[in-house]
Amino acid sequence: MQKVTGELLINKALELLDNGTVNRVLGWKRGEFAYDMTPAVFADAEELKNNFVFNDFCGANFSKYLIAETRKEGKVLVFLKPCDSYSFNQLLTEHRFDREKVYAVGIPCEGMVDISKVKKAAGDGILDIVCENDGLVVKTLYDTDKVIDCKEVLAERCVSCKSRKCVAYDELLGENGDVLDSSRFDEVEKLEKMTEDERYAFWQNELSRCIRCNACRDVCPACTCEKCVFDNPDSGVENKAVSDSFEEKMFHIIRAFHVAGRCTDCGECSRVCPQHIPLHLLNRKFIKDINEFYGDYQAGAEVGSRAPLVNYTVDDLEPSEAVQKGDADNA
Amino acid sequence: MKVTYFPGCTLRTKAKDLDMYARRCAEKLGVTLEEPKDWQCCGGVFTTARDEIATKLSSVRALKAAKDKEQMLVTVCSACHNVIKQTNHAMQTDADFAFRVNNYLGEDEAYHGETKVLHYLELLRDVVGFDKVKEAVVNSLAGKKIAAYYGCLLLRPSNVMKMDDSENPSIIEDLIRAIGADPVVYPYRNECCGGYIALENPESAKAKSSKVTKSAAGHGAELIVTACPLCKYNLEKNGSEIPVVYFTELLAEALGVKEEDNE
Amino acid sequence: MQRIGVFVCWCGSNIAGTVDVQAVSEALKNEPGVVFSTNYQYMCSQAGQDIIKNAIKEHKLTGMVVCSCSPRMHEATFRKTAAAAGLNSYMVEIANIREQCSWVHKDMQIGTEKAIILGKAAIAKVNLNAPLVPGESPVTKRALVIGGGIAGIQTALDIAEAGFPVDIVETKPTIGGKMAQLDKTFPTLDCAACILTPKMVDVAQNENIRIFSYSEVTEVKGFVGNFDVKIKKKARYVKEDVCTGCGLCTEKCPQKKVPNEFNLGMDNRRAIYIPFAQAVPKVATIDPNACNMLKNGKCGVCAKVCAAGAIDYKQQDEIIEEKYGAIVAATGFNPISMDKFDEYAYNQSKDVITSLEFERLTNAAGPSAGKLIRPSDGKHPHTIVFVQCVGSRCAACAEKGKEYCSKICCMYTAKHAMLTRDKYPDTEVYVFYIDVRTPGKNFDEFYRRAVEEYGVHYIKGMVGKVAPEGDKLMVQASDLLANKQLHIAADLVVLAAAIEPDKSARPLATMLTASMDTNDFFTEAHPKLRPVESPTAGIFLSGACQGPKDIPETVSQASAAAAKVIGLLCKDKLTGNPCVAHSNELMCNGCSSCERVCPYGAITYIDKEFRMPDRTTRVRRVASVNPAVCQGCGACTVACPSGAMDLNGFASKQIMAEVDAICK
Amino acid sequence: MNKETENLRKEIVRISGVNPVKCMRCGKCSATCPAYDEMEYHPHQFVYMVESGDIEPLLNSKSLYQCLTCFACVDRCPRGVEPAKLVEAVRLAAVRKQGANHLKADDIPALLDEDLPQQAIVSAFRKYSK
């Protein structure tokens, strides 16, 4: 389904390695399973040719890896899908890596698929998946090959994609898309329309499943602190303390607030959550509120923009008004 | 280029000249004026009351027609212009009013003031450009001293009309310059002529109008130009020493399209 | 572990009446870290303080809690007590059990319970307190005054009198400002030049004062006591130290048609000019936009006639760098443009003028040599209409006028009306007003004299339109008290234009990190109690840059600002508030969030080298707080995503400990 | 202010969108009004009288029909009060009453002259009648 092929990316990478623009490449390689594409650094052509892949499972956002990568010698090549490019800009805004040490190639993205949806459609025991045109050919233990339309199994975050426009790159492969008029706040609105009790029940159900594996934090491109507050004994919210601790209970609110105004809504948190908690609904609430209270703001749309939480106007609305406004139930 | 053109009631009867010359000049300058089907009279004045819906519907219909064709809406009569621009502004800014109007019209797509409303003068200044007008002049009116009479409707309320500085306008003066003549600036060019008070208190209209014409003449004007049929009526009726003509007629003369019919 | 002493005060019966102080000191004895707990009738008394001092020594206390009145009352007292006994002042916490407990509750049990909880919270905090030592920074004993009007002049003179060097930076070729353009001053009617020019001469002759005229401030770095400032001295093409001010060049220059700014364009000056006779410094300046020699190399007359050889066509802008301990903003005001008020025909008729232009028309050194004439035809005006509040008190649209009252117009208009009637009794004078505002010493009496003794016609109402017809200005106005519309054929119309801060103030405020209000007036540190200081330490405000002011008020404020500056410069060292933010460099991401919320510009970024566990080094951008600039608000601590930023005395852990103690 | 007046006042404020308390009594509206001499109550009085609930005299005054909505007062008011809109709202309060049209169709022929543009008639109708 992707408009650019892995081959095209490999060729581009080879060219840039060859002409010395970069000395390594940040890309995806096949993991244990066919649908399990993991980020990897490729240093030579052989490796690239053998292991580099790009298909409908390459959801991983590379921006965060650049913090570590740019501390090494030489320039690194990174492929940025539109949503990755927003994270890229946001990290630059926060001075998190050296732009000079990255060669960014923007690539279009047609949306990535959600493996759990594929599993639902194809059943268990998946042996292999081949991405073909607009479909996936799924080989399973039990059945004959199944062909699934990619559109049917698109990840939620891609269904309500906010932008197909790469906002940061040195070079663009294919054509750049547009910022979309997305439906990403529909779910948030639905929650806002519930009663207080219904909302609480919803979140209680979702958050009680959390196993505190930290996957959401570890993948989040906004969570790049040198030392995370949850790992810092001086912060008062350190984890690994007794089980009824503050951090244990408030983790998700604190985390959401920490990234408020900086979250680009890339959706990685929900993608990696093993418990399928819709964490993006927390971040999107902040984004929606920010848009409504202080005017539209998209983190990462441009480098150097002033995040709404480090900004103000003298006639901002009062917290009480904000609560009323953000509460459709009472509107 | 094509624009939607709203002529208005008076331009079909007593002010045919204003209309005819506007059309000819537009053609000469490469602008096609397209009349919307079935336009209705704007009502002559804008009712400022926010609860008045019915009197503003004809304006909204014309605006909507222009929106559907993705065109600007151009008027030449000052009164129509004032009514339509103010109605459009209300549709943009008064949500309650817009809601009720849209409800009443019951069209599939609600209208929220998307259409750009331009007076013919603004069309000349902002779209065609006075430079281009200047190039198109064949009969220069050099040496002629002409006073512009704006009246009230073109300029005010200035926060809505946004055509020019309501106290020191220059759009007609710039046009006069473009066609080679000399504009005469006098203080009463933006004061009221009396308007429809002429109907029941002609004396009042006379007092107001003669103040205007005397001032213009006193400042050395040979001719007054206006964009409003009622202004023209009042100024002429109340004994102007100098002729009063529509600005479109003057423009037609300069562009050499005034006598077209007779050729 | 801390060794904490708890001291519960009875405050006579103020506390003891509703709080069982014995029970409180008993209950707190068992709190973690507490080694000593007692109560006494008046802890703030000498005897009470002795109890504290003894306990500190005897029990080797490392921290103490006083349960007493509000810290706003006696925190300073107990800190001094602690310091006197050798305990760091910042190891003292106060539990406010009077204002926030005994005085708001009536029931002894309730009061006692609450007092215990407040005590516990304070103890929980002290357990995490660390000794703090206020930082010290040296003070550069030199002041910078930006603006050379009467405000800047007065401030500079006062500071110089106290023995400190002062520099004045003035954008115009001469100091003097607006006051130099005025004719007479209200309410005493003494001549502005007579009282101003001696002060200008004082400035020129004062050894402690340097004047940078025709100059502007281009960069300000640093903080209170230690500002680094760059001043651009624009090329005036005349060697300042050589020019004698003889003025011969300004007579011989062939370029005669340059509008004279000093007379508001009502007459012309030459391309080389001295703004006015008493200018300081009295040095010629060449206007590069008018001078033929500078424009196309054809002329050179001034150089030929200058006996001193002061002309230098090759002169370049010069950047001067200087250190200052204090900066005073004295950028003043201007009348607003009348372009948006053409109902008064300011742009249509030369005989519609602003009040400042009227000043020049009546000034003996003005374009008409002090003779009141109509600018259009030089004839004597027989009917003059003054219009008040043109652009002041204007709420309709921001781009037109100003919402505030310009304050000075009522008085100067009364002055103009009075002087006109005094000198030209045959002239009818009308003043259209909305309100006449005369709060000031002898001000209302002055205005009444204009009406009662000089026969000025004061009419309540506004002018709606001024129409130039023939050689008259037809003024259409309303007389609200008579309920009439008036039509006056006037010869001259004078508009009392609103005043606004000088345009240079906004960029200056940005350089100084001094805050401004929406009208671009500088904000004072406190509107009542600190009116001459900016909230940014070391920046002071003088004159109309802080708000509309007349001369007496301006001079008072100028001297007040000088007093504040002198107070600062007298110190050899500045002791900071140690409760400032600090960044843990190991945790800092260098993301700039803290820098963006800091109201004082106290945070900068440095590239810091870190040694890694593998013995390599890594350079990372980290935040660095300047403790001399930080005021300790804590905005940065919350903006910091990593928790690297914390606040001394109010650390996150301390506040959370208080929360925990209260919620237990 | 009795309840009826209070309601009328509120209605006028609502339909005009004008807040009369913003007025600072400078009188610039009346200074600027071209119809001043024909009016019994002047623009600034409209603002003040609506504010204070003294509306009855305005409803019965011929002044209602002298304002031509030339918007000079609206443009020049330093406080953004928009007196013309208030006059219009009071006029509507008067003409919207049954049979209270200031201009009736039967009156028209007598007022016409052959050059008079339609515009004048439709405008007058809109302003004077319901």
Add this chain to the structure above:
Amino acid sequence: MQVKGEYKPLIVAFCCNWCSYAGADLAGNNRLNYPDNVKIIKVPCSCRVNPMFVLRAFQRGADGVILCGCHPGDCHYTSGNYYTRRRMALLFSMLNYLGIEKERTRVEWVSAAEGAKFAATMNEFTEAVAALGENKRLEDLRCKK
């Protein structure tokens, strides 16, 4: 004010040093009553209040949390309370979104001269929180018990 044995909500009030803490002192000076359930924590400026502190209070058993600061425009540090306003607007909206009763949180601007307002606000807020009963929801949002 309270009858003994009645349910008493616990209220944590963060007050800025310059305005609201002084306002609370003034309430005391004027002997204005407000419930003893209100416990004040002094901070230099309302902008020092980290949302974490608010959550901490709730998790540790507070039933209501109120922040008091200088009125917008009057901040001792010029702009601190503007940041507070944004942070708390977003935090409170989020808590409401999670199903936490919105009456439990409040920001109120109290100047040093507003002792009466301070007392009235505390009375009113305590009453509103008392009406909701004990705060269970925020003590453990994840309800693992």
